[in-house]
Amino acid sequence: MGQRDRGPFRVGERVLVPHTDKYYEAKTLKSQKREDGIWYYLLHYQGWNKKWDEWVEAPGLVKYDAKLAEVDLSQEDKGGPDGKGKKRKLEEGEAGEEDGPQDTFDKAAHIQVEVPPALKKVLLDDWERITRDGKLVPLPRRPSVRDILQQYVDANRAKKDLTDAEEEIASGLRTYFDKACGRLLLYNQERKQAEQVLTEACVPSNIYGGEHLLRLLVKLPELLPIVSIAPDDKVKLETRILEFVRFLTTKQAAFFLAASQYQAAPH
Structure with a gap:
């Protein structure tokens, strides 16, 4: 399967998920392009029980960056992202x-x-x-x-x-x-x-x-x-x-x- 068939992230790739206070590191387990035309990824959060595994849409993910992982999003002066990667729940x-x-x-x-x-x-x-x-x-x-x-x-x-x-x-x-x-x-x-x-x-x-x-x-x-x-x-x-x-x-x-x-x- 070519890269274009997997969306913007590879299965097994490390990614970051922006949240209110920080970025959380996760690993992509599966990928799926759904009817809305958006790629979704099943994530496993680093160091967490698999019960936290969840599907997140591609726009809710950020390429892994060690420096970015240290950013504190709860502080006004940190700058942080402008919200492009907010995590989005998908499971009904x-x-x-x-x-x-x-x-x-x-x-x-x-x-x-x-x-x-x-x-x-x-x-x-x-x-x-x-x-x-x-x-x-x-x-x-x-x-x-x-x-x-x-x-x-x-x-x-x-x-x-x-x-x-x-x-x-x-x-x-x-x-x-x-x-x-x-x-x-x-x-x-x-x-x-x-x-x-x-x-x-x-x-x-x-x-x-x-x-x-x-x-x-x-x-x-x-x-x-x-x-x-x-x-x-x-x-x-x-x-x-x-x-x-x-x-x-x-x-x-x-x-x-x-x-x-x-x-x-x-x-």
Whole structure:
């Protein structure tokens, strides 16, 4: 088989996968050109159990470079890539692993967050518009993260299903969002915009909306280690988060931007 029949990468080649904080080294195991005309590669991440093996599209990969592998993408001053190689999940029905392997990630000791296909598509579309199309989410967003969480509480109150659990989930998500936003939830293309809109008097949950809240949800397994929590409590927490995710799904049209609502990034 000629090189042109294998796509831009060889089977067995070392590659890098850009993620929010760093590049992850992987090895291509298989290649496949799919109906959309794009090459996909089955990857095995260096030093990770094969359970993390996944299919990633060719534009989500970077040729291996030892120097590039040391770049810290979470630091604004590092420069980093402009998002061309963001990792993209491909397997239908895959849940709770939206961001791939982490250096200290033990799946068994973390909560599982199931993200339905409809919301995964929102994530992917959002990423493509920002990193490929040069668009930005207009800020401040309405409804904001705070508004969405309050609507969740109000919806349960209206159904007379409100318990302390719903209010605790809403409060906890808002707290985590405000702490994680600037460090973990922004693409490089969004950082200049963030510098302009985020001041000491503003909190991220009042400025950003559903798109960035969804990014938080897929990172919760990394942010909420629960090694010491009882199994029953772990199940309860996962159930409450799942209920919130379902709420987002039912309000998808109201909470997430349409393609035409993104704005062009200033040059």
